[in-house]
Amino acid sequence: MNVTGHTRRPASIRDVATAAGVSYQTVSRVINGHPSVRPSTRERVLAAIDELGFRRNATALALASGRSRAVTVLTANTTHYGYASILQGIEEAARAASYAVGIGVLESAEDTAVAAEVQRAADAGGGIIVIAYDPAGVRALGAVPAGLPVVGVVETPASPPGGDRPWVWADDREAAYQATRHLLALGHETVHYVAIPSSTRRTSARTSGWRQALKEAGAPEPRPAQSSWGPAGGHAAGLELAKDESVTAILCGNDDLALGVLRALHEAGRSVPGEVSVAGFDDAPHSAFLTPSLTTVRLDFTGLGRAAFALLHGVLEESAPVAPHPVSVPELVVRESSGPPPS
Amino acid sequence: MNVTGHTRRPASIRDVATAAGVSYQTVSRVINGHPSVRPSTRERVLAAIDELGFRRNATALALASGRSRAVTVLTANTTHYGYASILQGIEEAARAASYAVGIGVLESAEDTAVAAEVQRAADAGGGIIVIAYDPAGVRALGAVPAGLPVVGVVETPASPPGGDRPWVWADDREAAYQATRHLLALGHETVHYVAIPSSTRRTSARTSGWRQALKEAGAPEPRPAQSSWGPAGGHAAGLELAKDESVTAILCGNDDLALGVLRALHEAGRSVPGEVSVAGFDDAPHSAFLTPSLTTVRLDFTGLGRAAFALLHGVLEESAPVAPHPVSVPELVVRESSGPPPS
DNA sequence: CGCATGAATGTGACCGGTCACACAAGGCGC
DNA sequence: GCGCCTTGTGTGACCGGTCACATTCATGCG
Numbered sequence: 001m002n003v004t005g006h007t008r009r010p011a012s013i014r015d016v017a018t019a020a021g022v023s024y025q026t027v028s029r030v031i032n033g034h035p036s037v038r039p040s041t042r043e044r045v046l047a048a049i050d051e052l053g054f055r056r057n058a059t060a061l062a063l064a065s066g067r068s069r070a071v072t073v074l075t076a077n078t079t080h081y082g083y084a085s086i087l088q089g090i091e092e093a094a095r096a097a098s099y100a101v102g103i104g105v106l107e108s109a110e111d112t113a114v115a116a117e118v119q120r121a122a123d124a125g126g127g128i129i130v131i132a133y134d135p136a137g138v139r140a141l142g143a144v145p146a147g148l149p150v151v152g153v154v155e156t157p158a159s160p161p162g163g164d165r166p167w168v169w170a171d172d173r174e175a176a177y178q179a180t181r182h183l184l185a186l187g188h189e190t191v192h193y194v195a196i197p198s199s200t201r202r203t204s205a206r207t208s209g210w211r212q213a214l215k216e217a218g219a220p221e222p223r224p225a226q227s228s229w230g231p232a233g234g235h236a237a238g239l240e241l242a243k244d245e246s247v248t249a250i251l252c253g254n255d256d257l258a259l260g261v262l263r264a265l266h267e268a269g270r271s272v273p274g275e276v277s278v279a280g281f282d283d284a285p286h287s288a289f290l291t292p293s294l295t296t297v298r299l300d301f302t303g304l305g306r307a308a309f310a311l312l313h314g315v316l317e318e319s320a321p322v323a324p325h326p327v328s329v330p331e332l333v334v335r336e337s338s339g340p341p342p343s
Numbered sequence: 344m345n346v347t348g349h350t351r352r353p354a355s356i357r358d359v360a361t362a363a364g365v366s367y368q369t370v371s372r373v374i375n376g377h378p379s380v381r382p383s384t385r386e387r388v389l390a391a392i393d394e395l396g397f398r399r400n401a402t403a404l405a406l407a408s409g410r411s412r413a414v415t416v417l418t419a420n421t422t423h424y425g426y427a428s429i430l431q432g433i434e435e436a437a438r439a440a441s442y443a444v445g446i447g448v449l450e451s452a453e454d455t456a457v458a459a460e461v462q463r464a465a466d467a468g469g470g471i472i473v474i475a476y477d478p479a480g481v482r483a484l485g486a487v488p489a490g491l492p493v494v495g496v497v498e499t500p501a502s503p504p505g506g507d508r509p510w511v512w513a514d515d516r517e518a519a520y521q522a523t524r525h526l527l528a529l530g531h532e533t534v535h536y537v538a539i540p541s542s543t544r545r546t547s548a549r550t551s552g553w554r555q556a557l558k559e560a561g562a563p564e565p566r567p568a569q570s571s572w573g574p575a576g577g578h579a580a581g582l583e584l585a586k587d588e589s590v591t592a593i594l595c596g597n598d599d600l601a602l603g604v605l606r607a608l609h610e611a612g613r614s615v616p617g618e619v620s621v622a623g624f625d626d627a628p629h630s631a632f633l634t635p636s637l638t639t640v641r642l643d644f645t646g647l648g649r650a651a652f653a654l655l656h657g658v659l660e661e662s663a664p665v666a667p668h669p670v671s672v673p674e675l676v677v678r679e680s681s682g683p684p685p686s
Numbered sequence: 687c688g689c690a691t692g693a694a695t696g697t698g699a700c701c702g703g704t705c706a707c708a709c710a711a712g713g714c715g716c
Numbered sequence: 717g718c719g720c721c722t723t724g725t726g727t728g729a730c731c732g733g734t735c736a737c738a739t740t741c742a743t744g745c746g
Contacts, residue, residue: 012702023726028704036723058466059411060702063402063731078431079628084422091421091448095460100467102445105434117438123401124443231632256629263632285422286599286629289574289606355732366696371734379693403732406701 011052020048031056058100062125070126071312072102074117076109076136080229081284082254082301083131086153089305090129097313099126109136111143118143127312129153134197134229151312153304156205166315168307168327169205172281175297175330176209179251179279181217182295182332187340188249188277190219194227194237194261196253206253206281227257234260242268248276248341255280255287258294262337273339283333292336300328354395363391374399401443405468413469414655415445417460419452419479423572424627425597425644426474429496432648433472440656442469452479454486461486470655472496477540477572494655496647499548509658511650511670512548515624518640518673519552522594522622524560525638525675530683531592531620533562537570537580537604539596549596549624570600577603585611591619591684598623598630601637605680616682626676635679643671 013031017024022045029037030045037045048054062068071094077083087103094101102124104117118140121128127149130141141152151166156173183191191214198204203211207224214221225240227233234257241247242265252258258280262272270276272292280287283298307327356374360367365384372380373388380388391397405411414437420426430446437444445467447460461483464471470492473484484495494509499516526534534557541547546554550567557564568583570576577600584590585608595601601623605615613619615635623630626641650670 014702024703025705025727026725029725032704036725038724041724055462055466057406057702059402059406059468060731061704063400063406063733064702064704066704066731068402078421078434079424079427081422084427087446088421088448091446092450095448095450095463100445100463101447102443103430103434104444105431105438107435107438119398120438120443123398125402231629235632259629259632263634263636266634286574286602289578289602291606291609291634293606357732367733368697368735369695372695375734379695381694384694400732403701404734406703407732407734409701409734 010057011054012057013054016045016048016052016054019052020044067316068125069098070100070102070124071129071309072104072121072124072126073129073131074104074106074121074137074140075131076106076134077229078103078105080254080256082133082282082299085301086131086305086308089302089307090309091305092302093306093309093313097309099309099313102126106136106140109134109139111139114139115143118145122148127151127316129308129312149312149315151308151315153308156209158205158208166311168304168311170299170301170304170327171330172299173205173209173212175281175299175332176206176251177213178209178330178332179281179295179297180210180213182334183249183251183277183279183338184213184217184219186249186277186338189246189341190214190222191249191251192222192241192247193224194234194241194250194252194257195224196227196229196257198226204253210251227253229254229256231256231260231263233257235264237261238264239268242270242276249279249338250276251279251281253281255282255284255294255296257281258287258296258337259290262290262292262294272337275342277338277341279338288333288335290337295335295338296333298331298333300330303327353400354397355400356397359388359391359395359397362395363387410659411468412441413443413445413467414472414652415447415464415467415469416472416474417447417449417464417480417483418474419449419477420572421446421448423597423599425476425625425642428644429474429648429651432645432650433652434648435645436649436652436656440652442652442656445469449479449483452477452482454482457482458486461488465491470494470659472651472655492655492658494651494658496651499552501548501551509654511647511654513642513644513647513670514673515642516548516552516555518624518642518675519549519594520556521552521673521675522624522638522640523553523556525677526592526594526620526622526681527556527560527562529592529620529681532589532684533557533565534592534594535565535584535590536567537577537584537593537595537600538567539570539572539600541569547596553594570596572597572599574599574603574606576600578607580604581607582611585613585619592622592681593619594622594624596624598625598627598637598639600624601630601639601680602633605633605635605637615680618685620681620684622681631676631678633680638678638681639676641674641676643673646670 013027014024017027091101129151132138132141132152132154144150154167154169193210225237227237238261280294280296283296287294356370357367360370434444472494475481475484475495475497487493497510497512523534536553568580570580581604623637623639626639630637
């Protein structure tokens with residue numbers, strides 16, 4: 001252990017080499033586990049490393065070797081539950097693999113701003129993971145220069161993506177399908193949908209899962225209400241829907257939206273689930289404790305983050321385990337906010 | 344612009360130098376804005392930079408200069424609203440200053456695990472910001488080796504900290520004081536408190552603000568209920584408190600806790616705010632949309648994050664603006680969950 | 687008019703690692 | 717006993733920047 005408290009320049013491999021009476025290259029061999037080093041030599045070097053408190057300089061390593069053992073996560077937001085959970089999953093897997101995790105927030109979806117952020121991420125050196133659930137993220141994913149190692153966390157693709165696109169996703173189309181079927185099975189004539197902003201111009205995966213379930217059941221398909229990400233958007237959409245007496249079931253693009261809808265229905269004097277059933281999406285931690293508690297579909301965001309990192313890891317390193325996506329399937333969680341329609 | 348699509352090795356300053364017909368040092372001068380470069384020369388260099396699509400290699404810069412323009416944020420969690428908002432504030436300020444933001448999650452509060460994370464952060468090179476609201480964070484803050492540039496985001500210190508400790512905080516003691524006074528002013532005999540895990544063995548700042556308000560009002564001081572961070576903890580604490588008929592006002596250490604308490608009171612058949620008033624802490628985005636909507640104290644977490652970065656920036660660079668903490672004061676937000684006690 | 691001064695530019699070393707290769711010593715086959 | 721391969725170790729160049737210093741040339745001043 002280094003007991004000389006002085007904050008001097010940290011020891012380099014040459015310092016260690018001098019202390020151990022070998023060349024710097026031998027030290028390099030020891031710290032990299034190279035086989036042809038005599039055990040006694042290795043011993044001396046390890047002792048010197050310990051004594052000097054040597055730690056390999058990550059910057060120099062990155063410069064010399066080209067490998068930087070770092071990931072930068074690009075995301076439009078860090079506070080939304082889903083995004084934050086994905087980030088946490090990525091960090092967890094990265095930590096296990098001794099990778100550093102950087103973060104870049106896409107504050108605006110404007111092209112030049114997005115391009116600047118992508119550049120910054122590229123400058124950082126390592127791999128890039130883009131959370132592409134929203135326009136900013138999708139744009140960022142598209143703006144990453146070819147050749148850079150990048151993985152996208154995306155919505156369920158409309159069709160199984162060609163080739164081996166470096167994408168991961170939770171099956172949110174299936175999740176929307178399940179939730180919609182649940183509501184229909186309760187006897188509702190149809191299910192209205194309050195949508196999160198779609199990531200592309202085309203229909204989002206969640207929307208299409210909902211649509212598919214309606215179609216299969218022969219239920220009429222109301223126009224989805226385009227909303228925002230937060231409860232305020234859900235509240236606004238909910239006030240609109242509350243005016244329509246025929247609305248008895250509402251599926252929301254996420255739990256925050258559902259919260260806003262619940263509040264709007266409450267303000268409009270419509271009881272849940274007595275008059276209107278509501279279901280959310282994501283199973284955020286607070287959803288179980290709302291009154292009424294929220295029926296929702298649990299998505300494994302943390303696992304999704306881990307899968308994203310694993311995929312990137314495989315791209316960056318030959319030796320990395322190339323596991324298939326171990327993202328668990330969505331799970332419908334039925335709580336108090338859904339029930340049969342009023343008779 | 345670089346239009347040759349080939350993904351070859353990016354241009355270095357020597358490539359630019361050759362293209363512009365100058366030495367690499369001159370290129371270095373141009374990109375660093377050194378004054379003594381002839382305008383015509385500067386022009387040629389800039390043209391070459393543009394043509395080759397040159398970008399300064401951050402890794403090499405860090406290695407050669409020692410300055411890495413990077414911050415690592417150590418936090419116990421990325422999904423809780425307060426933590427995530429602080430992170431977002433840090434990132435925002437860091438981005439404005441062209442700093443990279445890294446993140447390390449303190450998954451366990453165990454000493455060796457914390458020490459390992461701190462080491463990783465130190466290895467990253469730049470400054471460190473520790474979110475020290477919980478035992479893991481506090482331990483991490485203490486484990487940072489002397490001499491490293493570090494800023495702690497802490498609870499309000501018990502006494503104005505000696506010297507110029509590199510700490511920032513929102514005035515959460517004042518916030519708790521305000522919330523408690525609000526409840527007392529409504530006529531409640533006393534206010535019960537459901538506490539977040541205290542960051543130290545001693546009493547947390549929020550607890551002491553609450554206690555101070557009670558003392559000033561001459562109200563009896565019930566034993567605070569020690570809880571966790573999430574709604575589940577609040578729920579458990581709330582079920583206990585609901586058994587006690589004399590409880591008419593409950594202050595919660597954060598909004599998630601308050602949510603759990605609201606649910607517990609609902610389950611116990613006690614109306615809010617008719618029989619019991621509840622107040623939270625933080626003003627999370629969903630709190631305004633709960634039913635009943637939650638009275639809470641808004642804390643400027645984003646500003647706190649920005650302040651933390653500004654302070655660190657000042658430590659790392661002479662030239663950085665050394666602004667005083669611009670963290671806004673806590674603001675009481677009165678909503679539906681608080682009212683006069685039952686008569 | 688000569689020399690000190692400063693602007694504009696170039697050269698070599700260095701940051702702390704890795705990589706490619708050279709080289710010495712020991713074991714083995716022929 | 718000679719050559720050859722293997723094992724263990726050292727040397728020099730390099731990654732892409734910065735820094736300290738040297739050099740050149742024009743200018744100002746005594």
